[in-house]
Amino acid sequence: MALNIVVIGAGAAGLKAARDLARKGATVTVLEARNRVGGRAWTDTSLGTPVDLGCRWLHGVISKDLTNPRSNPWARIARQLGTEAYEEPEIENHLFHGTTEGEMEMLWNVYDELERSIVEAGEQGQDRAASEVVPLPGARPVALVARTMLGPLEESTELDNFSTLDKARVSDEGSNFLWSKGYGELIKSYGKRVCEGYDKLKIHFSHVVKRILWDGPTVRVKVEVEGKDVLFEADAVVVTVPTACINDEDGLKFEPPLPTQTRTALTNLPLGHYLKVALKFKDKLMEQPRNNCTLYQSGGDTPFRKFTLNLDGSTIAVAYAGGQRAAELAMHPPEDVARLALEALELTLGDKLGDKLADPPNQLVYNWTTDPFSRGAYSYMRPGGGDARKVLATPIDGRLYFAGEACWVTAYGTAHGAYWSGKQAALNVLRDWSSKLTSTQ
Ligand SMILES: Cc1cc2nc3c(=O)[nH]c(=O)nc-3n(C[C@H](O)[C@H](O)[C@H](O)COP(=O)(O)OP(=O)(O)OC[C@H]3O[C@@H](n4cnc5c(N)ncnc54)[C@H](O)[C@@H]3O)c2cc1C
Incomplete structure (x- = not known):
C-alpha cells in the first residue's frame, strides 16, 4: 500500500x-x-483592476537573489509562471489630522520609537503585551495613528493583545514586491x-x-x-x-x-481581524498623485485610518480597518461598511465623494471574520504564549x-x-x- x-x-x-x-x-x-x-x-x-482582498504584498523578497532560501518563494514561483514580480516603487505618503495635513516625518519617528521598544523587549526575552512596553501615547494624534499601524493594521489586533516576543522574532530581511x-x-x-x-x-x-x-x-x-x-x-x-x-x-x-x-x-x-474596502471612482482622487499613494488619518471616530489611492494606476481607493474595530464591522451589512469607508475618505480629502463614485459595480467589501473558513484575518500570539x-x-x-x-x-x-x-x-x-x-x- x-x-x-x-x-x-x-x-x-x-x-x-x-x-x-x-x-x-x-x-x-x-x-x-x-x-x-x-x-x-x-x-x-x-x-x-485586480484587488487583493487577502494578501497583496510579497514581503521579504531578497531581490538580488530570488533563489536565496530566505527569500519569499512566491517571487521565484512568479518567475517560473512567466511573469516577474516587481519591487513596489517608493510610495507617496500623507498624514491628515481631519483635513489638515500633518508631517509624515513625525509619524515615522513615533512609529519607529514604538516599534523599537516592542522589538527590544522581545529580544530581551520579555513575553509581554506590546502595550506594556511602549511609551504612553499622550494626546499626540500621531501616536494614535502609529499605534493603529503597529497594532490593528499590522498585527490585526490591538497592542494589548499581542506578545513582544512574537513580534521580535519576525524577520525583517528583504523588501516588498507585487505581482x-x-x-x-x-x-x-x-x-x-x-x-x-x-x-x-x-x-x-x-x-x-x-x-x-x-x-x-x-x-x-x-x-x-x-x-x-x-x-x-x-x-x-x-x-x-x-x-x-x-x-x-x-x-x-x-x-x-x-x-x-x-x-x-x-x-x-487566535486570529485577529482585518478588512479592506475597495471603492472605484470616475477619476483619480487628489491632484497628480502617484500610484498607490497612501493616506493616514488621525481625526474622527472611524475604523478606517489608512487608505491607498489610485491602486496600481486605477481609480480605485482601498480603505483598511483592523483589530477590534474591524471585528465590529463584521456585524454590519457590506453597504454600511462601504459607506463608513467613504465617509472616512471624505473626512480626509475634505470633499463629498458620493457623486464621484464610478457606475456600479463600484465597491468591494470582504470581511474574513464572518467567513466560516477563516473566521478572522491572521494569527497573533497572546502575551505569555x-x-x-x-x-x-x-x-x-x-x-x-x-x-x-x-x-x-x-x-x-x-x-x-x-x-x-x-x-x-x-x-x-x-x-x-x-x-x-x-x-x-
Ligand atoms: C486582509 C488580509 C490581508 C493580508 N495581507 C497580506 C500581505 O499583504 N502579505 C502576506 O504575505 N500575507 C497577508 N495576509 C496573510 C495571508 O493571506 C495568509 O497568512 C495566508 O494566505 C495563509 O495561508 P494558509 O495556507 O496558512 O491558510 P489559508 O489560506 O486560510 O488556507 C486554509 C484553507 O483551509 C480551508 N478550510 C478551513 N476550514 C476547513 C475545513 N473545516 N475543511 C476543509 N477546509 C477548510 C480554507 O477554505 C482555506 O482554503 C493577509 C491576510 C488578510 C486576511
Whole structure:
C-alpha cells in the first residue's frame, strides 16, 4: 500500500505540502471547504483592476537573489509562471489630522520609537503585551495613528493583545514586491499547476472537514459534502486550516482531543481581524498623485485610518480597518461598511465623494471574520504564549501535522510563512513515513 496522506485546506500551506508529498510518491487527497484554492489569498477582478482582498504584498523578497532560501518563494514561483514580480516603487505618503495635513516625518519617528521598544523587549526575552512596553501615547494624534499601524493594521489586533516576543522574532530581511495580476491570482496559478501536475494528487472542493479521529490504525477524516457525511482514511493528516477554525463548538474537532500542549498553543494563537474596502471612482482622487499613494488619518471616530489611492494606476481607493474595530464591522451589512469607508475618505480629502463614485459595480467589501473558513484575518500570539508557534508545528504521534501561517515563527501572518510551513510539514511526514514510502516506490 502506498503512503496515503490527507491534506486539509488548499491555501498556500496546503498546496505546498500536497505538492511536496505527491512529488515524493505519496498518494495525496486534499480536502478543501471552499470551491476554490488560495484560502486567504484571493484576488477579485470585478472592478476591472485586480484587488487583493487577502494578501497583496510579497514581503521579504531578497531581490538580488530570488533563489536565496530566505527569500519569499512566491517571487521565484512568479518567475517560473512567466511573469516577474516587481519591487513596489517608493510610495507617496500623507498624514491628515481631519483635513489638515500633518508631517509624515513625525509619524515615522513615533512609529519607529514604538516599534523599537516592542522589538527590544522581545529580544530581551520579555513575553509581554506590546502595550506594556511602549511609551504612553499622550494626546499626540500621531501616536494614535502609529499605534493603529503597529497594532490593528499590522498585527490585526490591538497592542494589548499581542506578545513582544512574537513580534521580535519576525524577520525583517528583504523588501516588498507585487505581482501585477494580484497575490491571490499568483497562488491560484500555483494551485492550478499543483492540481494538474501529479496523478496521485487529488483536490476535493466543497469538502468541509468536521472531525478527525486519530486513535485507530489509520486516521479517519469525517467530511460534510452537500449535507452528507463522507469518510476518508489516511496514514497521516496535514491540517492547514486557520487556527480559529479548530474548535469544539462549530469547527473542526479532534477525537480524542488534541494533546494539552497543542490545545494551549491554539488558544495562544487566535486570529485577529482585518478588512479592506475597495471603492472605484470616475477619476483619480487628489491632484497628480502617484500610484498607490497612501493616506493616514488621525481625526474622527472611524475604523478606517489608512487608505491607498489610485491602486496600481486605477481609480480605485482601498480603505483598511483592523483589530477590534474591524471585528465590529463584521456585524454590519457590506453597504454600511462601504459607506463608513467613504465617509472616512471624505473626512480626509475634505470633499463629498458620493457623486464621484464610478457606475456600479463600484465597491468591494470582504470581511474574513464572518467567513466560516477563516473566521478572522491572521494569527497573533497572546502575551505569555512562549513557543506556541513551534509547539503547534510539532508533529503528533506521526499522525497529525499542523501547518499554516500560524506555524511559522519568522513570518507568521504571511503567505510565504504559510508556504514554508507547508514545506516543513511535508518534510516531517516524509521523514516519519520514509519506510512506507521507500517500500512502495
Ligand atoms: C486582509 C488580509 C490581508 C493580508 N495581507 C497580506 C500581505 O499583504 N502579505 C502576506 O504575505 N500575507 C497577508 N495576509 C496573510 C495571508 O493571506 C495568509 O497568512 C495566508 O494566505 C495563509 O495561508 P494558509 O495556507 O496558512 O491558510 P489559508 O489560506 O486560510 O488556507 C486554509 C484553507 O483551509 C480551508 N478550510 C478551513 N476550514 C476547513 C475545513 N473545516 N475543511 C476543509 N477546509 C477548510 C480554507 O477554505 C482555506 O482554503 C493577509 C491576510 C488578510 C486576511
